Amino acid sequence: MSEEPSFYQTPSSNRLKGIWAWLLTTDHKRIGIMYLLVIMLWFSIGIVLGILIRTNLMFVNPKLMEAQTYNALFTLHGVIMIFLFIIPAIPSIFGNFLLPIQIGADDVFFPKLNLLSWYLYIAGGILAIVSLFLKGIPDTGWTFYVPFSINTQTGVTLSVFAVFILGISSMITGLNFITTIHRMRKDDMGWMQLPLFTWSIYATSWVQLLATPIVGVTLLVVIFERLFGVGLFDPSKGGDPLLYQHLFWMYSHPAVYIMILPAMGIISEIFPVFARKSIFGYKAIVASSMAIAIVGSLVWAHHMFVSGMSDVAVLVFSLLTFLVAIPSAIKVFNWVSTLYKGSIYVAPPLLFALCFVFLFCVGGFTGLIQGAAGPNVHIHDTHFIVGHFHFVMFGGTGFAFLAGLHFWWPKFFGRMYNFKAAYTGTILLTVGFIMHYMPMFILGLKGMPRRYYTYLPELQPMNFFAGIGAYIMVGGLVVVLINLLASFRRKESVPADPWGGTTLEWYVPSPPPLKNFVHEPVVNSYPYDFPKKFHEMKSSGNSANKGV
Amino acid sequence: MGNAVKYVDDAFIYIIVFSLFLLVVITATMVYFVIKYRASKHPEPSDIRTNWKIELIWTVIPTIIALGMFYIGWQSYIGLRTVxxxxxxxxxxxxxxxxxxxxxxxxxxxxxLIVPQGKPIKLNITSLDxxxxxxxxAFRIKMDAIKNMKTYTWFYADKIGNYTIFCTEYCGVGHADMTGMLRIVTESEYSEWLNKK
Amino acid sequence: MSEHHVDNTGSKFGMWLFLYSELMLFGGLFVLYAAYYYQYTTFFISGGKQLDLFLGTMNTVILLLSSFTVACSIEAMRKNSKKLVLLLLGLTVFFGILFLCNKYIEWNHKFQHGIYPGSAYMEQSAKGLVIFFGLYFTMTGLHALHLLIGLIVIGVCFFLCWSDRINAKDFITLDNSGLYWHLIDVIWIFLFPLFYLIL
Structure with a gap:
């Protein structure tokens, strides 16, 4: 590789100096890093709130907080983790940084719009903070269900508006990626040469683009309702709260796929690299991504089986819910089969990915229980649901996020982290995770509702146990994150391709130069051609670095 | 008559057993592959890219299993809705x-809530706010209460005893305290209570 | 890796994606309309009769004309006649302002009759009417907001054309702004019969 300076040394425009080289940059890589910074900040806040909640629940008669405080905390935890962490995390960080490189482009199609997205994200975050201090912390839960969200005195208007702004940011990012993938691929890169991560971002972007406006307008109506009392969702004026729920979930269920699809994309990249073998069933994985995006947009009302909607609707949505499980299952089978007859090296990213598969499967299977109409009635709005979506969102998306962070960290920063600490952290995190969330299934089956600051005394031991798990889990997370940060203290730099990957980002220096590519990239006719990769590595005489 | 609870529990067991089985199979296969094909023992990977027969099999079989789960879940739901x-x-x-x-x-x-033993009870539910x-x-039932709307649920009061009632749609600061007690008493005790001033 | 790519097809593609998302935004409200129309049909009919059909029709004509002038301005730009472009864009802005004036008169009239969300009069009205007017104000209000943004966009285009930063060689900004203006028109074409012409 040549000595070209990395994008850290080259601002996107020569006029930009110092901090402005970051704040006014149009370089997709810098914007990705800026997202990483802010998103990790929000993630940390979300974790602190979460651990406060669980500490409170470790004892039946909590001394830690009042009901109102508890309600505010779970609302904040939900809003932050969903709108400020999970939804933007993978598309905005990894999508921004890697998608243009994976398709052989020098930037996204609308670089300025990309920067605007970041500012809207920041604005949304600031608004969310401001809303806390003006009229009291919102206490509606992240779902903002009417009529409670219309009646409550706390600062819901502003926080709903913050979510609206964050929605626009997410939508613009989606628009940008779709255009980029359509218009800026290398000429010889057809759709079947796209890396699977790019494919998953593509499917996600469509959902972001088309579903976000629906929740946008729904939240606008909630704001109008609070400001002017238009009555559209207020039952005392003739409005129908069920319609709010329909419109809300019409976005917010697809939003679950905005969260999980890119995660699946990351896992689909990691498995082949560390099995040193082509992904099994490339086309099946692509097709299942698109199927999830499409069918996933048609299952929203499975959040509403006990909401008073008609039994026919329950029938239809229960059936569709079981159908959307199939493409996810296909992906899992394909990942596991990728390992078959591979030559497997369990580096930290793969360890995360393996844990992901297990945890995601638990989340998926418990999802089936909820999709079944009869059992759903019992477990709806209990701790079972809390367990389920944390398995999918944290065990799924969160673990994939960490896997991706470990996978592409050397690419982002040109530094490798310590492997031993990464393994220790991962195992602590996974063990703590299971100890923390598994008991919630049992608590839910025993009838412990969610959003309760207290519970029946006989459930105390299990809640206490779950709390211990939470502390172990957070401990593991701290180890993992500090280990990543410690990599900056290392002096040795990382080669362009520390793992032996086949997609284009492994053919550019770590970190990449401003225009991404030193040489014109060569597109493989098959994106996961490992025999060819081995041949290349043998002829150039360097083998994949196995780290430290 | 008290079969609604049993149907729901059967659906639970059916889905959980199938899921656990699949979870164990998937995880065990994954771990087995990781150990068996570790780089130190298996340095040369094969180049297998796809196999449409296997893809077809693992699309069709899960679909059948999923539809089975859907059916049994729906059957138990009908039990909860047919008063x-x-x-x-x-x-x-x-x-x-x-x-x-x-x-x-x-x-x-x-x-x-006081009800007589041995009777099906229909609850017509609404909300003031x-x-x-x-x-x-205990009876696997749950139904939202909505202002200006009527919803219903029912259960068969088969065993004498006290059962907890919860509110499970978040409703504000007192949400966790909005609990109640279902008391199933003998028929005579019930009518005595009902007719007392 | 071209140094500076000019890809007008791509810009237009992006614009179309944006228009889809706008359609979904209003789509959410149309879903609400459909559901409530089904529930309160008779009130919707009597509510529709209270709206000013004359002003509504005027506004429809005005918007159609403005869409026509925008389309013509793009054609004029293609033929490189700057004066005509400026005239046509000026006309578009004029029609847009006219539309908003009519809207103001219409809303003001309603307000004077006590018909606005949360008014004492509405509190006593039937629920179906409250919902009808709630939808009316929400949907036409959101549409008017879009039109206001459209006006700013067309206004900016006007100055860019004036200073030759939009010219016959590079007028994708004007093209895309025109698309946005048409979207505003199309949405009105749906709103008009839904509120003014229900039988």
């Missing part, structure tokens, strides 16, 4: 933060 004709109808009103029950002779009780949800875990 026997001889059910005693009780009106339930949720409000911030209490449940009020009104019996056929217009007697009202707050937070305590925000959303609530009536949840009696």
């Amino acid at each position: 026997p004709p001889d059910a005693i109808e009780i009106d339930v009103t949720g409000m911030q933060y209490a449940w009020v029950f009104r019996y056929p002779n217009n007697k009202e009780s707050e937070s305590v 925000v959303l609530h949800s009536l949840f009696i875990p």
Whole structure:
């Protein structure tokens, strides 16, 4: 590789100096890093709130907080983790940084719009903070269900508006990626040469683009309702709260796929690299991504089986819910089969990915229980649901996020982290995770509702146990994150391709130069051609670095 | 008559058993592959890219399993929705933060629901203010309470005893305290209570 | 890796994606309309009769004309006649302002009759009417907001054309702004019969 300076040394425009080289940059890589910074900040806040909640629940008669405080905390935890962490995390960080490189482009199609997205994200975050201090912390839960969200005195208007702004940011990012993938691929890169991560971002972007406006307008109506009392969702004026729920979930269920699809994309990249073998069933994985995006947009009302909607609707949505499980299952089978007859090296990213598969499967299977109409009635709005979506969102998306962070960290920063600490952290995190969330299934089956600051005394031991798990889990997370940060203290730099990957980002220096590519990239006719990769590595005489 | 609970539990068991089995198979296969094909023992990877027969098999079989789960889940749901004709109808009103029950002779009780043993009970549910949800875990029933709307649920009061009632739709600061008690008593005890001033 | 790519097809593609998302935004409200129309049909009919059909029709004509002038301005730009472009864009802005004036008169009239969300009069009205007017104000209000943004966009285009930063060689900004203006028109074409012409 040549000595070209990395994008850290080259601002996107020569006029930009110092901090402005970051704040006014149009370089997709810098914007990705800026997202990483802010998103990790929000993630940390979300974790602190979460651990406060669980500490409170470790004892039946909590001394830690009042009901109102508890309600505010779970609302904040939900809003932050969903709108400020999970939804933007993978598309905005990894999508921004890697998608243009994976398709052989020098930037996204609308670089300025990309920067605007970041500012809207920041604005949304600031608004969310401001809303806390003006009229009291919102206490509606992240779902903002009417009529409670219309009646409550706390600062819901502003926080709903913050979510609206964050929605626009997410939508613009989606628009940008779709255009980029359509218009800026290398000429010889057809759709079947796209890396699977790019494919998953593509499917996600469509959902972001088309579903976000629906929740946008729904939240606008909630704001109008609070400001002017238009009555559209207020039952005392003739409005129908069920319609709010329909419109809300019409976005917010697809939003679950905005969260999980890119995660699946990351896992689909990691498995082949560390099995040193082509992904099994490339086309099946692509097709299942698109199927999830499409069918996933048609299952929203499975959040509403006990909401008073008609039994026919329950029938239809229960059936569709079981159908959307199939493409996810296909992906899992394909990942596991990728390992078959591979030559497997369990580096930290793969360890995360393996844990992901297990945890995601638990989340998926418990999802089936909820999709079944009869059992759903019992477990709806209990701790079972809390367990389920944390398995999918944290065990799924969160673990994939960490896997991706470990996978592409050397690419982002040109530094490798310590492997031993990464393994220790991962195992602590996974063990703590299971100890923390598994008991919630049992608590839910025993009838412990969610959003309760207290519970029946006989459930105390299990809640206490779950709390211990939470502390172990957070401990593991701290180890993992500090280990990543410690990599900056290392002096040795990382080669362009520390793992032996086949997609284009492994053919550019770590970190990449401003225009991404030193040489014109060569597109493989098959994106996961490992025999060819081995041949290349043998002829150039360097083998994949196995780290430290 | 008390089969609704049993059907729901059967559906639970059916889905959980299938899921556990698949989970164990998937995880065990994954771990087995990781150990068997570790780089130190298996340095040369094969180049297998796809196999449409296997893809087809693992698309069709999960679909069949999923449809089976859907069917059994739906059957149990029907049990929860089909009210026997001889059910005693009780009106339930949720409000911030209490449940009020009104019996056929217009007697009202707050937070305590008293019903006679051996009878199906139909609950007609509504709300005075925000959303609530009536949840009696022992009978696997739950239904939202919505202002200006009527919803219903039912259960068969088969065993004498006390059972907890929860509110499971978040409704504000007193949400966690909006609990109640279902008391199933003997028929005579019930009518004595009902006709007492 | 071209140094500076000019890809007008791509810009237009992006614009179309944006228009889809706008359609979904209003789509959410149309879903609400459909559901409430089904529930309160008779009130919707009597509510519709209270709206000013004359002003509504005027506004429809005005918007159609403005869409026509925008389309013509793009054609004029293609033929490189700057004066005509400026005239046509000026006309578009004029029509847009006219539309908003009419809207103001219409809303003001309603307000004077006590018909606005949360008014004492509405509190006493039937629920179906409250919902009808709630939808009316929400949907036409959101549409008017879009039109206001459209006006700013067309206004900016006007100055860019004036200073030759939009010219016959590079007028994708004007093209895309025109698309946005048409979208505003199309949405009105749906709103008009839904509120003014229900039988």
